[in-house]
Each structure stands twice: as structure tokens, then as C-alpha cells.
Amino acid sequence: MATQETSREPCPDRILDDIGGAFGMGAVGGSAFHFLKGIYNSPRGTRFIGGREAVAMNAPRVGGSFAVWGGLFSAFDCAMVYARQKEDPWNSIIAGAATGGFLQMRQGLGPAARSAVFGGVLLALIEGAGITLNKFLSAQQPPPVVIEEVPQFDPEASPASSSSWFGGLFEGKKEEAKPKVKVEVLESFDSPAPPTFEFN
Numbered sequence: 533m534a535t536q537e538t539s540r541e542p543c544p545d546r547i548l549d550d551i552g553g554a555f556g557m558g559a560v561g562g563s564a565f566h567f568l569k570g571i572y573n574s575p576r577g578t579r580f581i582g583g584r585e586a587v588a589m590n591a592p593r594v595g596g597s598f599a600v601w602g603g604l605f606s607a608f609d610c611a612m613v614y615a616r617q618k619e620d621p622w623n624s625i626i627a628g629a630a631t632g633g634f635l636q637m638r639q640g641l642g643p644a645a646r647s648a649v650f651g652g653v654l655l656a657l658i659e660g661a662g663i664t665l666n667k668f669l670s671a672q673q674p675p676p677v678v679i680e681e682v683p684q685f686d687p688e689a690s691p692a693s694s695s696s697w698f699g700g701l702f703e704g705k706k707e708e709a710k711p712k713v714k715v716e717v718l719e720s721f722d723s724p725a726p727p728t729f730e731f732n
Contacts, residue, residue, distance in 0.1 A: 543610040543613055543614070544610070546606050546609070546610060547603060547606040547607055547610060549606075550602040550603065550605065550606035551599050551602055551603040551606070552599075553602065554598040554599050554601060554602025554603070555595045555596065555598060555599035555602070556595070557598055558594045558595040558596070558597060558598025558599065559591050559592065559594065559595030559598075561594070562587075562590060562591040562593075562594030562595060562598075563587045563591040565594075566583075566586040566587050566589075566590040566591055566594075567583040567584070567586060567587045568583070569583075569586060570582045570583035570584070570585060570586025570587065571583040573586075600635075601631060601635065604630075604631045604634060604635065605627050605628060605631045606627075608626070608627035608630040608631055608634075609623050609624060609627040611627075612626050612627055621656075621659035621660075621662075621663065624655050624658075624659055625652050625655045625656045625659060626652070627655070628651040628652055628654060628655030628656075629648045629649070629651045629652030629655070630648065630651075631651055632647040632648045632649075632650055632651025632652070632654075633645065633647055633648030633651070635647065636648075
């Protein structure tokens, strides 16, 4: 099932966008994790300093790792969009498998294949969860409420124009009420003597 993703940037710009987003996510998440870990591992009295140093040493590394993963994933995703000429969940699944395999290529063919399978399965689970959540949320939305105008009862109206069954059938063409226009004559600025601007 092909679903157009409208919330993402077009393909060449998507790579830089994903690199920046992945770096930010990794840096923020890594900062929180390593700050708590640094506090836990530091001796009493220097816990805050230890947490701060752990963040300074490890958060950029975690952010960089996330950025590499996000950039490769986005590049493979754009390659799949170009090759298949459509955007659907299969592009993300194949891109996740290719990214996992590419990052483990230095360890050999076996670890690269395992990592590719893991990346593909992980992205398939994420895409499946997203599709299920979208279907669930669209099913939960109530149908739109249609408000019909109810004719107002006018006691001064003639019986023919009242809202009865026969009034509507035998009534002639209604004349539309014309809005009353109030005409006011404004004072003219033409005075008999021109104003003087002399001040005493």
C-alpha cells in the first residue's frame, strides 16, 4: 500500500534534515543518560561534576553515532525512492536493512548480514506500528457534525408564508427583503471664509 509521506522534506534536503535531527536526538538523549550515569559512578561530594564531565566526554560521540546512522538511513531511503519511483513503507524497511548491514561491514559478512536483518525487522516493526496507529486514530474520529438551519417561527408572518405543509406548496415566489439604507448628508467643508492660521 503506497502512502505519500507529506510531513518529510523532499529527498535531497531530507538527508541533511535527518542528520541534524538524529544528531540532536542522540546528543540530548546521550546527555541525559550519561549525566545520570556520571552522577551514579562519581564519589559523594563530586557527583554533579562527575555527571557534567561524563556528558562532555560521551554526549558528542553518541550524537555523532546517531547522525551517521540517520544520514545513511536517509541516503538509502532516497536511493530507494529514486529507484522505485514511489514512497511507501518498503523504502524505509529496505533502507533500515541496508544501513544496518553497511555499518557492520568491517566486522565481516556474518555480522553485517545479522545487523541487516535486525535493521530491517526493526524498521518493519516501526512502520507497522505507525500504520496501525494511523488506522486506529482514523477509526476513532467521530463523523463530522452537520448542522441544519431550522426555520424561525415569525408570529407576524402571514399564514401563507408560515412554515406549514401547504404554505410551502401554494406560496408564490418570496420577495427578498431589501436592506434599508440610511442616507446621511455630511456637512460641506466649503466655508464662506477660508480659515486663518494666525495665532495671537
